[in-house]
Amino acid sequence: MTQQSSRLLLVAVTLVVGLVTARHFLVPKTFGQRGHYRAAAVDAIEKLPIRYAGREACAMCHAEIVATHSKARHQSVACEVCHGPAAAHTESPGEIKPPAPRTRGYCPLCHGYDPTRPTGFPQIDPVSHNPVKACISCHNPHAPEPPHVPEECGACHGQIARSKAVSRHAQLACVQCHITPEKHKVTPRLVHPEKPRTREFCGTCHAQDARSSTEILRIDMQSHNSRYLCWQCHYPHQPEGD
Amino acid sequence: MDPLQEVLRQVTGYIYPNEVELHWGLLVVVYPYLTGLVAGAFILASLVRIFDVKEVQPTYRLALLTALAYLIVAPLALLAHLGHPLRSFEIFLTPNFHSAMAMFGFVYAWYLMVVLLLEIWLDYRKDMVLWAQKETGLRRWVHRLLTLGANDISPNALRFDRRASRFITLIGIPSAFLLHGYVGFIFGSVKANPWWSSVLIPVVFLFSAIVSGIALMLLIYFLSTLLRAKPVDMPCMDKLASFLFYALVVDFSLEMLDFIHRLYEAEESIHILSQLVFSRLFLSLIILQAFLGTVVPLVLLGSVSPALRRKGILALPEELRRLLYAGAAILIQIGIFSTRWNVVIGGQLFSKSLRGLTVYKMQLMGLEGLFTSAFLLLLPILLLLLLIYILPPWPESEQHVEAPAGD
Numbered sequence: 001m002t003q004q005s006s007r008l009l010l011v012a013v014t015l016v017v018g019l020v021t022a023r024h025f026l027v028p029k030t031f032g033q034r035g036h037y038r039a040a041a042v043d044a045i046e047k048l049p050i051r052y053a054g055r056e057a058c059a060m061c062h063a064e065i066v067a068t069h070s071k072a073r074h075q076s077v078a079c080e081v082c083h084g085p086a087a088a089h090t091e092s093p094g095e096i097k098p099p100a101p102r103t104r105g106y107c108p109l110c111h112g113y114d115p116t117r118p119t120g121f122p123q124i125d126p127v128s129h130n131p132v133k134a135c136i137s138c139h140n141p142h143a144p145e146p147p148h149v150p151e152e153c154g155a156c157h158g159q160i161a162r163s164k165a166v167s168r169h170a171q172l173a174c175v176q177c178h179i180t181p182e183k184h185k186v187t188p189r190l191v192h193p194e195k196p197r198t199r200e201f202c203g204t205c206h207a208q209d210a211r212s213s214t215e216i217l218r219i220d221m222q223s224h225n226s227r228y229l230c231w232q233c234h235y236p237h238q239p240e241g242d
Numbered sequence: 243m244d245p246l247q248e249v250l251r252q253v254t255g256y257i258y259p260n261e262v263e264l265h266w267g268l269l270v271v272v273y274p275y276l277t278g279l280v281a282g283a284f285i286l287a288s289l290v291r292i293f294d295v296k297e298v299q300p301t302y303r304l305a306l307l308t309a310l311a312y313l314i315v316a317p318l319a320l321l322a323h324l325g326h327p328l329r330s331f332e333i334f335l336t337p338n339f340h341s342a343m344a345m346f347g348f349v350y351a352w353y354l355m356v357v358l359l360l361e362i363w364l365d366y367r368k369d370m371v372l373w374a375q376k377e378t379g380l381r382r383w384v385h386r387l388l389t390l391g392a393n394d395i396s397p398n399a400l401r402f403d404r405r406a407s408r409f410i411t412l413i414g415i416p417s418a419f420l421l422h423g424y425v426g427f428i429f430g431s432v433k434a435n436p437w438w439s440s441v442l443i444p445v446v447f448l449f450s451a452i453v454s455g456i457a458l459m460l461l462i463y464f465l466s467t468l469l470r471a472k473p474v475d476m477p478c479m480d481k482l483a484s485f486l487f488y489a490l491v492v493d494f495s496l497e498m499l500d501f502i503h504r505l506y507e508a509e510e511s512i513h514i515l516s517q518l519v520f521s522r523l524f525l526s527l528i529i530l531q532a533f534l535g536t537v538v539p540l541v542l543l544g545s546v547s548p549a550l551r552r553k554g555i556l557a558l559p560e561e562l563r564r565l566l567y568a569g570a571a572i573l574i575q576i577g578i579f580s581t582r583w584n585v586v587i588g589g590q591l592f593s594k595s596l597r598g599l600t601v602y603k604m605q606l607m608g609l610e611g612l613f614t615s616a617f618l619l620l621l622p623i624l625l626l627l628l629l630i631y632i633l634p635p636w637p638e639s640e641q642h643v644e645a646p647a648g649d
Contacts, residue, residue: 002394031336
């Protein structure tokens with residue numbers, strides 16, 4: 001055998017011995033007994049404390065709520081999905097109370113707008129949908145109502161609605177300026193409301209000869225920047241003061 | 243803004259929720275790119291050893307060291323992507339023979355230990371022994387250590403080295419094919435993904451690997467001679483350019499074959515794939531991969547190199563010719579990187595519902611970010627400089643055994 005072969009053989013033997021030794025010390029003893037994993041892990045997992053109680057356990061005390069819930073649209077959402085693991089609560093109901101999500105952060109996990117969610121699944125934009133209000137102040141999570149079209153524009157355009165509510169235009173209904181097709185409420189991103197397209201529209205209240213209350217600010221429609229639409233300079237949801 | 247929301251705004255059509263964000267990012271693009279360079283550089287080296295192409299001899303050792311430098315860095319991209327690099331040894335300790343991905347560990351180990359290291363060791367052993375005799379200090383000890391104590395440089399021992407090295411190269415060619423064919427196999431065997439699932443993918447990967455490896459060696463050889471202020475061996479450059487041209491022709495033909503095959507089959511995925519190609523991948527596939535990375539280099543190399551006519555279709559002076567070769571090699575690198583990008587990222591941009599497209603938002607910082615990938619692309623160059631320092635591949639560093647007196 002040449003010197004090179006013997007040296008290479010030595011390296012190879014060292015590597016193989018190293019691998020066998022490493023396997024001996026590093027591979028868990030029960031590895032491979034039941035499959036490509038450490039069999040003892042199953043026993044270790046078995047010994048972990050049980051944290052979830054299950055819906056049946058909830059029904060024993062909260063029969064009324066469970067009865068409502070089991071017929072409602074949230075019937076496939078188990079109690080502990082929202083209330084968290086409740087095994088400890090079933091053992092000492094008085095001392096350990098499961099939490100209930102009362103903030104706005106929780107419901108949008110499922111109901112926040114996401115184009116990948118199926119069409120028809122109730123979704124809202126958490127930023128603009130009735131800001132500040134807690135979800136449960138309008139919706140009953142145990143028996144949520146089927147989705148319906150928004151009753152007010154403010155349900156989606158909350159920021160604009162709040163600005164308008166404290167402005168001089170507070171008394172004007174949104175549809176007075178925006179012609180809104182009914183379909184906008186159902187498919188808001190496909191069908192858009194219109195904006196006033198002429199100066200004369202604002203002029204019906206603000207022109208010198210308008211038949212409106214004398215308290216309303218007047219403007220000479222001929223001389224006042226006649227090349228622009230009014231809302232290009234004035235923000236109509238919160239027009240500037242006197 | 244929440245990155246997910248930002249991506250959601252750019253989603254078109256319908257896609258499943260778990261497809262919005264890509265699971266394989268830039269690091270998984272870098273990985274096949276690097277392994278491709280390894281396989282390509284090695285196959286170039288084997289041209290000298292097995293096919294006795296004398297002209298490219300000056301690149302032989304450089305190609306071996308380049309392959310080693312890139313091979314060491316290639317799995318780092320995967321380790322960084324998986325996020326638990328310290329657990330990687332587990333695949334060697336408890337190998338899962340049913341997992342094609344786990345098998346990579348073995349293909350890689352085989353290629354590193356049995357092919358590359360052994361071939362480099364056998365090729366450099368004589369020089370290391372002679373260097374260690376002349377040198378002092380740390381270099382002497384490093385070279386001594388690297389010989390593993392095998393310091394026999396008798397004619398018989400050297401003959402053994404040559405024969406063994408030739409044999410290793412012979413095993414090395416199928417191994418290099420296996421290394422990169424395997425990477426293509428991983429993608430080609432994902433039958434749920436119509437962009438990947440094709441038996442041609444491993445072969446296309448292999449030839450693109452050869453193209454990228456030869457182009458890289460052409461660049462490294464050219465730059466190394468410039469930096470060392472040595473004359474460029476023009477027959478070597480011409481031969482490299484010719485081989486690059488041939489490999490590019492085969493690679494391009496295979497890709498076209500794959501393309502035509504898909505078009506003719508026109509499976510139900512064809513509409514979304516054509517949308518993908520003409521929207522999300524227009525720049526990286528049509529412009530970078532096909533036009534700048536393939537057609538332009540093909541025209542450049544075909545007209546300038548001696549691949550089609552002995553003096554080239556356009557007889558240009560040497561200085562201009564090698565600059566054009568280098569330019570073509572850079573374009574090819576950009577093209578091959580785009581190929582990897584189009585395969586890895588492109589395959590995840592469309593929905594399995596075949597009804598929508600998402601976008602890839604590249605991170606800048608973090609393990610999956612641009613900086614990590616840039617570092618991993620730079621690291622082999624630094625490693626190569628270190629290897630060159632320890633094992634100079636230049637002809638003038640090569641040692642010759644003096645014939646015994648009176649022989």
